Amino acid sequence: MKYIEDIGSYFMMLGKVFSSPTKTSVLKELIFKEINDLIIGSLGIVAFISFFVGGVIAIQTALNMDNPLIPDYLVGFATRQSVILEFAPTFMSIIMAGKVGSFITSSIGSMRVTEQIDALEVMGINSLNYLVFPKIVALLFYPFVIAISMFLGILGGWVAGVYGGFTSSASFVQGLQEEFIPFHIVYAFLKTMIFAFILATVPSWQGYYMKGGALEVGKASTNSFVWTSVLIILSNYIVTQLLLSS
Amino acid sequence: MIKIENIKKSFGDEEILKGITTTFEKGKTNLIIGQSGSGKTVMLKCLIGLFQPEEGRIYYEDKAIQDMNDDEQRTLREEIGMLFQGGALFDSMNIEDNVMFPLRMFSSQKKSEMLTRVNEVLKRVNLENVNKKFPAEISGGMQKRVSIARAIVNNPKYLFCDEPNSGLDPRTATVIDNLIQEITHEYNITTIVVTHDMNSVMEIGENIVLLKNGLLVWQGTKEDIFKTDNEDVTKFVYSSDLFKKIRDIQISEQ
Structure with a gap:
């Protein structure tokens, strides 16, 4: 019963987010601030993780190829497929659920605890539109983060593969080009957009409707990470089933 | 009313x-x-x-x-202007932006006009030279005064x-x-x-x-509050030690 109520309150929140818009000039500033906090502020950690995980994928693939019949270019091929199809869009989004999601929940939750959201409502401002809508717009730029993650993941794989002595540069690049299906890029960015929406709205919902004090803000942040991750994994399964299994 | x-x-x-x-x-x-x-x-x-x-x-x-x-x-x-128990100032904004907030949301004034009004109400609540400070950098009493300034800035x-x-x-x-x-x-x-x-x-x-x-x-x-013989009022007023002592002194003086 509680879950049904939660789902209902999430969708009711979405309805309110898109109604009674905030003054355009104020909204513009809020959107730029959110782009800075959520997108630009995440680039460092995304770059770091992507580069090294890409490297690990290449090394692991190379080390597990003990059959001489398997071509050398498989290292590049496996790195490309792993990074583009799953690592960059899905697992980077789960990492972002921890970074961006917790930030969103704790910042909105703190505003709830300190009556700042009540202050907005009393002033006649649609607090959901003011707080959540700019985050949704900012996360429209999330695919750029994932594109950077894809690039750096593959670059990391190339560096680890070539400079680690596991494969040659030519073989790695051949693997990157082998059996390339452009639709996989469409699939990856399509699910990235879905994850971006989940990343913006689920943590906001957790923060906005939390009750209690500082301790509950922490609990809401944890719940936010759990729910965002679960929804990302579930939607990943559904989208993959719908788009790739034909 | x-x-x-x-x-x-x-x-x-x-x-x-x-x-x-x-x-x-x-x-x-x-x-x-x-x-x-x-x-x-x-x-x-x-x-x-x-x-x-x-x-x-x-x-x-x-x-x-x-x-x-x-x-x-x-x-x-x-x-409506509202002064919340904890002040409810926006942490991420400095004092000037906090007080200017209702004007930015609801008025079509130029920024210079808004700034004049902000300085006017800050002066009214006896706060000057705090415009660029953040709520966490001022005392609780000052936060309350900023909150009053924000509440009255839009008349x-x-x-x-x-x-x-x-x-x-x-x-x-x-x-x-x-x-x-x-x-x-x-x-x-x-x-x-x-x-x-x-x-x-x-x-x-x-x-x-x-x-x-x-x-x-x-x-x-x-x-009226000290004249009434309403029991609830008496209980509420004299639940304070200070007022209880004042009453005892008055009785002993009589």
């Missing part, structure tokens, strides 16, 4: 407000007093629309809030204050009380203050409403 008629509010099975009817007058500091759990804050939140009462009507001037459409309610809220018709003295030392509390009363008279607005502080009652209580267990049990002025 704000008039409420028979408002009732429950949370689950617990009835917090059990049918309250009263009038809060314009140009006066109206106080809602009572012990913790008596329903003061719930009543205030019903008045400002954060809670919807299950029964009863709330009139702003002659129009009931329940009869207003969305636009009318939004306009009404633009006419509201109604000012609501939720326990404005909580967490303040007696001297700063008196400064805040006096400021609220001066602003009420100066702007000729309807002010409603929720408090359980007897000092505030004696300082600024021009129309006092005493709540007990969700019911209005007494209404009068600060002058």
Whole structure:
């Protein structure tokens, strides 16, 4: 019963987010601030993780190829497929659920605890539109983060593969080009957009409707990470089933 | 003027407000007093629309809030200033931006005009040279004054204050009380203050409403409060050690 109520309150929140818009000039500033906090502020950690995980994928693939019949270019091929199809869009989004999601929940939750959201409502401002809508717009730029993650993941794989002595540069690049299906890029960015929406709205919902004090803000942040991750994994399964299994 | 008629509010099975009817007058500091759990804050939140009462009507001037459409309610809220218990200043904004916030949201003034108005109200609450500081960098009393400045910057018709003295030392509390009363008279607005502080009652209580267990049990002025033989008033007033001692001294002198 509680879950049904939660789902209902999430969708009711979405309805309110898109109604009674905030003054355009104020909204513009809020959107730029959110782009800075959520997108630009995440680039460092995304770059770091992507580069090294890409490297690990290449090394692991190379080390597990003990059959001489398997071509050398498989290292590049496996790195490309792993990074583009799953690592960059899905697992980077789960990492972002921890970074961006917790930030969103704790910042909105703190505003709830300190009556700042009540202050907005009393002033006649649609607090959901003011707080959540700019985050949704900012996360429209999330695919750029994932594109950077894809690039750096593959670059990391190339560096680890070539400079680690596991494969040659030519073989790695051949693997990157082998059996390339452009639709996989469409699939990856399509699910990235879905994850971006989940990343913006689920943590906001957790923060906005939390009750209690500082301790509950922490609990809401944890719940936010759990729910965002679960929804990302579930939607990943559904989208993959719908788009790739034909 | 704000008039409420028979408002009732429950949370689950617990009835917090059990049918309250009263009038809060314009140009006066109206106080809602009572012990913790008596329903003061719930009543205030019903008045400002954060809670919807299950029964009863709330009139702003002659129009009931329940009869207003969305636009009318939004306009009404633009006419409301609110001082929250903790100040409720926006942490991420400096003092200037906090006070300017209602103007940015609702007025079409130029930034220079807004800034002039912000400096004017900050001066009115005796705060200068704090424009670029953040709420965390100033004292609790100063935060309350900034909150008052934000509440009055848009020339509201109604000012609501939720326990404005909580967490303040007696001297700063008196400064805040006096400021609220001066602003009420100066702007000729309807002010409603929720408090359980007897000092505030004696300082600024021009129309006092005493709540007990969700019911209005007494209404009068600060002058009336020591004359009445209402048992609930007596219990509330003399729950303060200070007032108990003053009474004992007066009795012994007689």
